[in-house]
Amino acid sequence: MSALPEAAPLRRTLPRVTDRFALAGAVLIALIALAALLAPWLAPHPPDEVDPFAALRPPDAAHWFGTDAAGRDVLTRVLYGGRTSLFIAVTVLAVSATTGVLLGVVAGYAGGWVRDVIMRITDVFLAFPALLLSVALAVVLQPSVTTVIVAIAVTWWPWYARLSASMAASIATRPYVDAARCLGVPAPMIILRHVLPNSLTPVLVQVSLDGGGVILTAAALSYLGLGAQEPTAEWGLMVEQGQSLFTTNWWVVTFPGLAILLTAFAFNVLGEGLRNALDPRRIVK
Amino acid sequence: MRWHKRLLVAGIAGVVALAASACAGGQVRGAGGTPQPSTGGTQATQSTENDATFVYAPNLDVVTDWDPATSYSNEIIAMTSIYEGLTRYDAEAKEVRPRLATEWSSADEGKEWTFKLRQGVKFHTGATLDAEAAKKAIERTMKSGGGAAYIWSAVDKIETPDASTLKFTLKYAAPMDLITSSGYAAHIYDAEALEKNEDDVKNGKLDAGTGPYTIDSWQKGQETELTLKAFDDYWGGWRPEQYKKVAFRVTPEITTAWQLLQRGEVNFVQRLNPQLFEQAGMTEGVQAKQTPSFQNLLVLFNTAEGPTKDVRVRQALQHAIDYDGLVAALKGSAQKAGGLVPPGLLGHTTGMEPKQDLAKAQELLQDAGYGPDNAELKLTLTYAQGDEDQKLLVTLLTAALKKVNVTLEARAMAWNAQWDRGKKGDQDIFVMYWFPDYADPYSWFLNVFRSADEVSFNLSYLKDEAIDKAIDGLPQLTATDQLAADQAYADLQKKIIQDEAAVAVPYVQTYQRALTADVLGYVDNPAYPNVVSFYDLKPAS
Numbered sequence: 001m002s003a004l005p006e007a008a009p010l011r012r013t014l015p016r017v018t019d020r021f022a023l024a025g026a027v028l029i030a031l032i033a034l035a036a037l038l039a040p041w042l043a044p045h046p047p048d049e050v051d052p053f054a055a056l057r058p059p060d061a062a063h064w065f066g067t068d069a070a071g072r073d074v075l076t077r078v079l080y081g082g083r084t085s086l087f088i089a090v091t092v093l094a095v096s097a098t099t100g101v102l103l104g105v106v107a108g109y110a111g112g113w114v115r116d117v118i119m120r121i122t123d124v125f126l127a128f129p130a131l132l133l134s135v136a137l138a139v140v141l142q143p144s145v146t147t148v149i150v151a152i153a154v155t156w157w158p159w160y161a162r163l164s165a166s167m168a169a170s171i172a173t174r175p176y177v178d179a180a181r182c183l184g185v186p187a188p189m190i191i192l193r194h195v196l197p198n199s200l201t202p203v204l205v206q207v208s209l210d211g212g213g214v215i216l217t218a219a220a221l222s223y224l225g226l227g228a229q230e231p232t233a234e235w236g237l238m239v240e241q242g243q244s245l246f247t248t249n250w251w252v253v254t255f256p257g258l259a260i261l262l263t264a265f266a267f268n269v270l271g272e273g274l275r276n277a278l279d280p281r282r283i284v285k
Numbered sequence: 286m287r288w289h290k291r292l293l294v295a296g297i298a299g300v301v302a303l304a305a306s307a308c309a310g311g312q313v314r315g316a317g318g319t320p321q322p323s324t325g326g327t328q329a330t331q332s333t334e335n336d337a338t339f340v341y342a343p344n345l346d347v348v349t350d351w352d353p354a355t356s357y358s359n360e361i362i363a364m365t366s367i368y369e370g371l372t373r374y375d376a377e378a379k380e381v382r383p384r385l386a387t388e389w390s391s392a393d394e395g396k397e398w399t400f401k402l403r404q405g406v407k408f409h410t411g412a413t414l415d416a417e418a419a420k421k422a423i424e425r426t427m428k429s430g431g432g433a434a435y436i437w438s439a440v441d442k443i444e445t446p447d448a449s450t451l452k453f454t455l456k457y458a459a460p461m462d463l464i465t466s467s468g469y470a471a472h473i474y475d476a477e478a479l480e481k482n483e484d485d486v487k488n489g490k491l492d493a494g495t496g497p498y499t500i501d502s503w504q505k506g507q508e509t510e511l512t513l514k515a516f517d518d519y520w521g522g523w524r525p526e527q528y529k530k531v532a533f534r535v536t537p538e539i540t541t542a543w544q545l546l547q548r549g550e551v552n553f554v555q556r557l558n559p560q561l562f563e564q565a566g567m568t569e570g571v572q573a574k575q576t577p578s579f580q581n582l583l584v585l586f587n588t589a590e591g592p593t594k595d596v597r598v599r600q601a602l603q604h605a606i607d608y609d610g611l612v613a614a615l616k617g618s619a620q621k622a623g624g625l626v627p628p629g630l631l632g633h634t635t636g637m638e639p640k641q642d643l644a645k646a647q648e649l650l651q652d653a654g655y656g657p658d659n660a661e662l663k664l665t666l667t668y669a670q671g672d673e674d675q676k677l678l679v680t681l682l683t684a685a686l687k688k689v690n691v692t693l694e695a696r697a698m699a700w701n702a703q704w705d706r707g708k709k710g711d712q713d714i715f716v717m718y719w720f721p722d723y724a725d726p727y728s729w730f731l732n733v734f735r736s737a738d739e740v741s742f743n744l745s746y747l748k749d750e751a752i753d754k755a756i757d758g759l760p761q762l763t764a765t766d767q768l769a770a771d772q773a774y775a776d777l778q779k780k781i782i783q784d785e786a787a788v789a790v791p792y793v794q795t796y797q798r799a800l801t802a803d804v805l806g807y808v809d810n811p812a813y814p815n816v817v818s819f820y821d822l823k824p825a826s
Contacts, residue, residue, distance in 0.1 A: 050684040052610030052677075056560065069673065070614060070680040142696070225670050225697060231680050241673070244539045248560035 022273020100160025108168025395764030632774025
């Protein structure tokens with residue numbers, strides 16, 4: 001990136017991400033990600049080890065978070081569930097941000113009918129409430145983790161497309177872009193080297209803000225039986241399994257619920273912090 | 286034809302509001318069977334008039350079909366209070382008791398049945414019950430061919446020698462006294478009025494039964510979907526303390542239903558999970574009731590195609606199920622099954638209780654060319670979405686099979702989707718519940734294991750002439766020689782479960798219900814799943 005002087009705004013502001021909230025969010029996410037990644041070593045039991053004779057044991061020394069209806073260790077499954085949830089979040093964000101940004105930047109830079117076509121398609125997707133569209137897609141496809149990823153990614157990319165299209169449109173009129181064009185730099189090169197890097201800042205903020213949203217949506221889909229299937233460890237699925245036990249066996253639903261809450265919260269805090277840090281108006285302060 | 290009913294059963298323990306799941310629970314009126322007409326000398330004790338409403342909290346919509354001929358779903362919980370059959374089965378005494386018929390007899394080795402009708406019975410439409418009306422109702426039901434109309438398939442003709450006598454001539458011997466006690470398709474109704482007012486009947490504005498209650502209001506989709514009121518001219522008469530009003534308040538969430546019960550806003554919750562049930566037993570103001578049901582879980586193996594075509598693989602699967610663990614984890618809401626027929630029914634066998642044996646399973650798989658030393662075996666399984674009990678089976682079975690290098694791809698599906706897929710033979714293992722339409726084991730065999738060109742419920746796809754022949758002989762034996770019938774059922778179960786390994790039967794469900802403590806007279810009758818005989822109840826005074 002250092003070869004790109006135009007990327008300066010991004011680079012210049014990055015060290016400013018010392019905002020306490022952003023930092024807290026980042027640390028939290030790092031911890032959650034670490035716990036998920038190291039689940040096979042951290043977890044006290046194999047994730048699908050059942051013990052029907054020890055079903056629904058309250059938290060104790062052997063099972064810190066208790067056991068579920070099949071006698072599986074809830075702590076273990078929360079850790080493994082983190083793998084599923086984070087994997088979904090990362091994949092969805094990567095796929096939808098890449099797709100959305102590429103389409104958006106092309107639309108914004110090209111303008112004219114190219115912009116019209118791309119943005120109208122985007123509008124079609126945005127016309128549906130996101131969760132509703134995801135649910136509809138997940139119903140049609142076979143329920144699985146892959147389905148969840150596809151169903152969410154399809155509803156998520158248009159936001160990035162719209163965001164980066166408006167950024168790209170304003171950047172396309174900047175003098176340095178004009179200059180590049182006058183020098184005969186081909187359009188794809190201009191987009192890749194000038195427009196794209198300079199459109200990324202708001203997308204970055206949006207991605208970090210969306211992490212929580214994706215995890216919540218994925219949990220919602222699994223909760224509705226449209227996502228991860230038994231015996232996969234997934235937070236939404238665990239909440240669904242535990243909800244009717246809440247008054248009698250609170251631990252089954254509480255711990256995965258807290259995991260969802262904590263992760264979504266961490267992403268939001270990070271996103272808010274990033275937005276503040278990267279807000280040009282704030283630099284004046 | 287049974288899909289409504291399966292759907293209704295699909296959800297058992299499930300509480301997913303979204304899925305079209307449901308719960309079967311059930312019970313009914315109790316012993317004694319028949320209400321006694323309130324002749325002059327009623328009770329000596331003075332009771333005050335009961336103007337309370339008895340509130341039943343079902344977990345899914347009550348009525349999908351108001352036609353007593355074709356009704357085959359959850360509305361049984363209301364229909365059996367509005368409509369009555371010729372007889373009623375008493376599950377405690379294991380006997381058929383009089384209802385609209387006062388006595389009956391059979392002749393010609395069970396091929397001829399004569400029923401004497403009760404005198405002075407009025408339909409809610411105002412008409413009087415006589416043999417002609419009963420005949421018309423049964424013939425209309427038979428003609429409809431929908432729902433459980435098949436129960437009448439033995440009937441060749443119905444005659445009415447006089448106004449109070451109904452004579453059935455059968456094509457083959459069948460236990461008509463049991464058949465007329467069915468909770469489905471055996472209702473006697475005013476067929477003429479029903480046909481004349483078809484729209485009103487469809488919209489729940491009118492009914493044509495003889496039962497103690499009649500429709501007060503029906504609002505589809507409302508929380509309090511249905512209310513019933515006493516039918517003043519009921520042949521059994523009314524005592525002051527009986528409940529004159531009944532309401533059905535649809536409460537999908539099991540925990541919500543439990544809270545409503547504790548607050549006294551509902552009187553009856555048809556099924557609690559074992560944990561709440563345990564709590565109910567210790568809660569003041571609540572009575573917890575549990576009764577073994579006639580409903581068991583069937584794990585059907587595909588005998589026609591795929592890896593399970595090999596009987597050794599099927600036997601290995603039977604051995605891989607952790608029967609004891611499953612029952613332990615279900616914590617009292619199920620008891621281990623000893624064959625296809627639940628206890629309390631003709632043909633129930635003992636000594637066939639299965640046990641998990643992974644070593645044996647591995648050995649069998651090895652013989653069939655699978656197991657840990659060979660290539661991984663992948664099997665597909667479908668089960669009911671939202672059903673926690675079935676999910677538990679899947680979880681335990683998946684974990685057990687993993688140890689013998691078998692990967693289970695389990696898919697939770699809505700009943701219709703699961704059934705459609707099953708009809709195409711598109712899975713290795715099909716999980717579902719089964720319960721009889723009347724208190725007789727025949728339907729497990731006729732519907733589930735008799736071969737049929739077009740798959741309906743024979744989802745193990747078993748095709749065996751000897752078994753078919755044995756099944757076809759069952760009604761006749763039941764009607765003529767109970768001991769021989771019992772033996773025939775036992776032999777068939779051995780064949781189907783042990784020799785063919787077409788099915789594993791992990792458990793029979795136990796109904797775990799709760800009522801407010803002030804309700805007296807409640808008896809669960811598993812022959813009528815989830816039904817409460819409101820007429821037999823009274824509040825404690």
